[in-house]
Amino acid sequence: MASLQEVADAAGVSRSVASRALSGDARARISAATRERVQRAAELLDYVPNHRAQALRFARSGAVGLIVPDVNNAVFAELLGGVQDRAREVSMSVLLSQIDPPPTGREQLRELVGAGRVDGILLQRREDFDDRKLGAVLTKAVPAVLINSKLEDRVGSVVLDDAAGVSLATRHLIDLGHTRIGHLAGFAAHDTAVRRHQGFCAAMESAGLPVRRAWVQRSGWEARGGADAVHRLMKARTKPTALVVSSVNAGIGALSALSRLGVRVPEDLSVVAINDTWVAETWTPPLTTVRMPLRTLGRRACSMLFDHLEGAPLTDVVITTPAPELIVRGSTRPL
Amino acid sequence: MASLQEVADAAGVSRSVASRALSGDARARISAATRERVQRAAELLDYVPNHRAQALRFARSGAVGLIVPDVNNAVFAELLGGVQDRAREVSMSVLLSQIDPPPTGREQLRELVGAGRVDGILLQRREDFDDRKLGAVLTKAVPAVLINSKLEDRVGSVVLDDAAGVSLATRHLIDLGHTRIGHLAGFAAHDTAVRRHQGFCAAMESAGLPVRRAWVQRSGWEARGGADAVHRLMKARTKPTALVVSSVNAGIGALSALSRLGVRVPEDLSVVAINDTWVAETWTPPLTTVRMPLRTLGRRACSMLFDHLEGAPLTDVVITTPAPELIVRGSTRPL
DNA sequence: CACATGTGCGCAACCGATTGTTCATCGCCG
């Protein structure tokens, strides 16, 4: 609550001297006695530098905006953890926000960044934000890093090695002897989903297995979508013996639907999903998953943004270490 | 990016006139022509008032700190939704933060509030923050509203009607004919858990049913705790026919453990839990729950903090409307 | 015509911290 002026008064010096004494600037010529006196006064008065004043002076708000579509999402907590960790290391705060589709969204970003509430943003795109909408919201003036998403004509992204994760899952099934493998993919308009499907196809192809169109279903990323996709899938004349699901929540939805359809997992059908949560572990049967380095994703995105604010150029990064990790549980078994 | 000065220059007036013209102050004596000119210049230059400067001037950061123990928690997403909604209505931002136990935690709050990063905080206490720790962290100087928690010697809290929610759940079981009912409670040191257990006892008592000590187990709030509690409970000589679980995640954990123990739900045991999530709906069997007004909780807490910042006194509020809502699914059935 | 009133606008202080520059003083050396 005490201002620098009050500390200065208490120490009997000017504001500037107080500032230099406390900042510990080596080039500042302050006598040891004065420095001591100022520091004691600051201590006594419980002085904390006013962040608002510093923000104005340095034209830096000291905060990043984290824009996420859905806090409920399984991946969010871990992602946020990484972001928070990194932000804390450099004394930045994380401002949580949501944005609407354009044109409102652009205004919101302008308010956020233009007004200086935040210095830059980390943006995890919404499912219904296609490339065009996203591009329309992100003007070049906004320092932004896209999380697990990428735009053609915009640099600045950190994405998981989605293909590797899905390939790992798919190979796991192949190693178990499965050949008739289906894929519950995300949204066609979403690059993450595209990359994941490519990983699936690559693994199948390198094992010499065909990708059957009827066994590839758009499921979205949530439980409901996974359940719906399973219902469609199970109408096919010939059925797969194993299933790769691009998202853990959809995977849970799939398990739930399968159970209600009377399809036994893993006896009749093996299921593996991408991303790991406590629900996967708790389900009956426990869901085999591929754990993706979400925390690292958050850290790296945050780091890139900070570095960019310090002048470094934005880049496009794929997180390859730590590598996706297969966690075998009860939902997969040899054919 | 353009400053007020630049707008003023473009319009050929002084900063003060530009400020008044744009703020729309009725008492300001500005000619219509000048006002028009300034507004057009602002439009043209894409002027957005610098939030940092305003923050300094008004000694208001325009942000609230939302401090939550665990973003992963089922209740968090909805709570946050309510907070965000309210904050957006008054153009405030929500800064997400975590705090450590004292003494570190107190320093963090000082930095957050004392330095003016946020104007006040909303605090959902961590399980391991007992009253003493919480009190040690919250100095009187910090405008804070406790969410779903309450301290004896500190005013400023918004809590759910926990007792009513648990009573509703308990009565549901009683109405189904159950008389041997157990309770998986939260943490003894947590006032929310205490209120919920009181709700359980009240419902039992008013139906003339005994509360058996062996059927009351501390489960915590997460799946693991619920599962462990079930294992302890099922060692009892006589077993209950129904179970009230104080938290939905613990409820899911309980269902999972019961399934592995071979106890059929709802044939052998009915289960109902507090709070509703998609996992409850998706589980097999779908979990009967009591939906609590978490969004309202967030809104009200946020509102109270804002009002307090405007000068209103803090109070202690219990949210009674909307009332807890029983959502009957497949985990409960008549005895 | 003189004076009171009103109108439109600019000056300058302020919020709190940082920092380039200036100023006064002291000691040292020639």
Place this chain on the structure above:
DNA sequence: CGGCGATGAACAATCGGTTGCGCACATGTG
């Protein structure tokens, strides 16, 4: 003893916006 450099501290501008006050001029009134 005069001049010089080093030292320690204060002055003042700055970040961008807000606002009390005063100034100049136009209009209205007696």
